[in-house]
Amino acid sequence: MKIGKAASILFLLLISFELKGASSGAGLEGMLYFFAFLILFILFRSPKIPSLKTREIAGIKALEEAIGRSTEMGKPILFISGTKPVPSVSAVAGMNVLGRIAKLAARYGTPIVSPHNNSITMMAATEEIKEGLRSSNNEELLQDCSIFYLTDSLFPYAAGINALTSKVRPGAIFYMGTFYAESLILTEHGQNTGAIQIAGTDSVAQIPFFITTCDYLLMGEELFAASAYIQNDEASLRSIFMLDLAKAATIAYILIKIFVVNL
C-alpha cells in the first residue's frame, strides 16, 4: 500500500520530467528535493519504523505549568496569534499549539482570551478552541472565553493588547506565530504585569527580544516541531525524526556540494 503510493509519486515525478518547461524558474534540483521530502513523509507514516527518543523542549513542558499557575491564581490566559495570518504555515503551527492550550485550559476550567489581527486567523482560532474544549468535555467554558478581532493594523493591535493585558491581568500569556516589531511592546508590558510568558516564533529578528522578556521560547523550527511534540503519538514523533533526517540530509548535501565545487 505504502509502496504503491510511493510508486505512484515516482511515476508522477517521471511525468513531470517530461513536461518540465524552462519558464517556471524551478530547477531539477528543487524538484528532486521536494519529491525526496514527499516520499520520506509518506513512507514514514508506516508503523514499522520505530520512533526515536527526542530531546525535551522546555517551552512545551512549561505550557501546562503556566496554565496550572494561572488557574491557581484564578486568572484567565491570553493567547496572541502572530502577525502573519492563516494560511501562513507559522500561523497554522501556532494554531496547533493553541489547540493543546485549549485542551489543557478546558481541563483546568481556565478561560482563554484571544485577540486577533486577521479575520481568517480569528476563525481558525475559534475552531481550534472549540475543538479543544470539546475534547476535554468542557464546552460550557466557551461562554467565558473571548476570541475576537481587534484590527489589522499592527500598532493599534499592539496597543489594544496592552490595554487588554492591563484589564484582564492574565496569569499566562502565549505568543505563537510570526511577530515583527510589535513583539517588544507586547512582551515588555506582559512582563511588567507579572504573567508567565511563553513564546514561539519563526521571526529570527525578534528572538533576542523574546529571550530577554519571556520565560520560555520556542525558537525557529521548534515552533513547527511543537505540534508534533504535543500530540506525542508514534506518528507525530516519527515526523520529528523525519524533520531531523531532512536537516541531516541538507547538511550532507552542503558538504558534498562544497566537495564537488572545489574538485
Next chain:
Amino acid sequence: MKIMAPLLIVFIGGMLMAFQYYIDIPLLNNIYKGVLDWHMVIAVFALVIAVKSLIERQWKNFRQKTEHPVYPLTTLISFFTVVFLGIFFGLKQGSPVNFIYNNLLVPLQATIFSLLAFYISSAAYRAFRAKNFSSTVLLIAAMIVVMGRIPLGDLIATWTTISISGKDFAILDFPGWTRWILTVPNVGIKRAFIFGITLGIVSTSLKVILGIERGWLK
C-alpha cells in the same frame, strides 16, 4: 463526509499548487492563476465576520459593564464614524477619511511605536546582564555593533589608525568588526535558521496536505 470533504479539498488543492511549480501544463497554470484571484475574493468575506466579532465584543462590554462604558463606546463610535465618512465621501486624497488618517492615525501609530525606544533603554539597563558565558557574548556583540553603526565609530577608527609598514590599520575598528560580525557569524547562523525554518515550513505544509495535521477541522 463532514471531515472527508475538507480533507480532500486540502489534499487536492495542496497537491495541485505544489506540483504546478514544477510541472508546466497550461491547464494547471491557469488553475493556479485563478486560485490566486480566489484567495483575494474569499478574504474579503472573512473580514465581515471579524468586524462582526469586534462590534459584538464592544457591545457586550458596554451592556455588561465589565469596564467603564466610555471605552467600548469610543471604539464603536470611532469605527462607525470612519466607515460612514468613507462610504459617503470616499477615500480619495483630501477626503475626511484621508484627513483623519494623515492627522490622527499616522502620528498616533508612530507614537505607540516610539514607546519601543523607551522600552529598549529600560531593557538595556535591567535585562542585559552578563550573567553567564552566552549572555556575555550577546552583550559584547551588541555593544560592538552599537558602536559600529554610529558615526562616532567611524571617527574612533580614524583616530586610532596607525601605519604599520605602509599599511593603515585601525586599533579600535568598530565599523570593521561590525561588518565582520554581520557578514560572517551572522550569515552562518541566520542561514542555519533559514534552513531549519524552511524545512519546518515544508514539513508542516506536507503534514497539512496529507491530512496528518488536522487540528483545524475536527
Next chain:
Amino acid sequence: MKLHRRLVYVLLLVFILVPMLFGLTFKVKPTKPVMTFFDSVAELSPGDYIAVTLSFDPSTKAELVPMLKALTEHVFAKGLSVIFLNPGSINVSDLGFSVISDIASKYGTIENSDWYYLGYVPGEKAVYQKLGEDLYSVYPASMHGVKLNSTKLYKDVRNMEDVKILIDLADGNSTVDLLTYLSTKYDVPMAAGVTAVMASEYYPYLESGQLKGLLGGLRGAAEYETLLNVSGRARRGMAAQTLAHILIMLLVLMGNIEYFMAKRKNG
C-alpha cells in the same frame, strides 16, 4: 544606586532632544551594501522601468520614509519610470502617495506617465506571484482609478519581468516573500531597504547575491543621502542617534556594574 525606570526614560529624552535642538550633524561613511544598492539604481538609463514596493506600516515611517524620499529623488533625477505599489501593506497607500507626489512636483514628473501609483490589493503572496505573470490582472487601474491600459506603462511592461529592478521598502518579512514568490521564480533583480530590526536577517540573501543591495535603518538612509549628496532627515537624525547609542551603552554598563556589585555583596 538604582535607576528608576522613569528616570531612564527621562534621560533618553534628554539625550535625544539636546542634539536635535542644537542641530548637531555628523558625517556618515557609506558601507558596501548601500553602495551596491546605489549603484544598481545609478547604472540604469533614462526610461528604464523600476518597481518600488512599499511594504511598511505608517508606524515605521521614521526609518522607511527617509529611504523612500532619497530613492525617489534619485530615480526622478535620473529620469527612470517608476511603478510604486504596496500589496504588502494596506495602511501605507495614502502616506506613500503624498510623499511621492511632493517629490514629483519638485522634479516636474507626471503621474501615470513618468510614475504610477498602484496602491493595495489584498492577497499578499498570491499577489506577489501574480505580479510576475500579469501586472494588469492584479492592477487593472491605478490607486486613483486611472485605467492602466490607456497608459504608456501598458505598452512597455507586461509583468515584473520587464522591470529592471524591484526594490522593497519593508518593515516585515515581505522581502523574503517577494524573493520567494517573485524574484526567484520570475528572475527579477531585487534590492531592499528595511528597518534596522530586520536588516541583519537579510545578510545571507545579500551574500548569496539574491539581493543586490541593502539599506538598513536610518543609517542606511543617511548613507544613501550622503551618496546622493543631499542633507535629508536621516543625516540630521544621526547626531541624536549617536548620543542615544552612547546612553544605551552607559545604561548597559551601569546595569552590569550594579549586578556584579550585588553579586559580590551576596558572596
Next chain:
Amino acid sequence: MVEIITLILMLFVLSFLMGDNPFFKFTERLIVGISAGYGFLKLFDDGFIKKFWIPLVQEGQYWVIIPGLLGMMFFFTFSKKWNFLAKYPLAFLLGTGVGLEIGPRIETSILRQINATAVNFSGMSAGQVINYIIILVALLTTMYYFLFVLRRDRPAEKLIANIGIFFMMLGFGASFGYTIMGRISLLIEVINIFFEKITSIF
C-alpha cells in the same frame, strides 16, 4: 485645532510609560476604532469593489461568483447545524495556501542558500577562506543544536551544541545592537512630529 488634538492624544499615548491610565485607555480605544474602520474601508474598496463587484457587474466575469460563494460559506460558522460548511473555504485557503509555499520556499531559501554556501576556494585570499570556514562552522553547529533526536548528554555533543550557542549569541547580539538604531529613530520621528505640530500652532 486638529494639531492641538493630535498633540494631546500623542501625550496620552506616551502617558502609558507612567503606568496604565484612563487617558491611554481612551486613546487606545479610539485608535483601534479608527484603524479598524479604515482597514475595513480599504479592504472593502480594494477587495470587494475592485476584485468582486466591478468584475462581476461591469466586466461580466461571472467566475467570481464561485469564490464569492466560497467566501460566503464562512457565514455558516454562525449556524450550529451547518457549521461544518464554514470549513470548506478554510480548507481551500489552507490547502492551496500551504501548497503554494512549498516549491518557491525550497528554491529560494534552501537551494539558493546551499549554492551560496558551496563556494569555490580558488582565488580566495587566506582571510576569506578563514571567514568562509567560520560561516560554515557557525552554520553546521547551529543546525546541529536544533536537531531533535540528539539528547546532548555526551560531552562531544554538548560541546558542538555550545559552539552553536556561541555563534547564535553573536548573531543575536548583532541583531540587538543593530535594532537600537531603529527604536531610537522612532522616537526621533515622534519628536519631529511634535516640533512640526507645535510650530504650526503658533
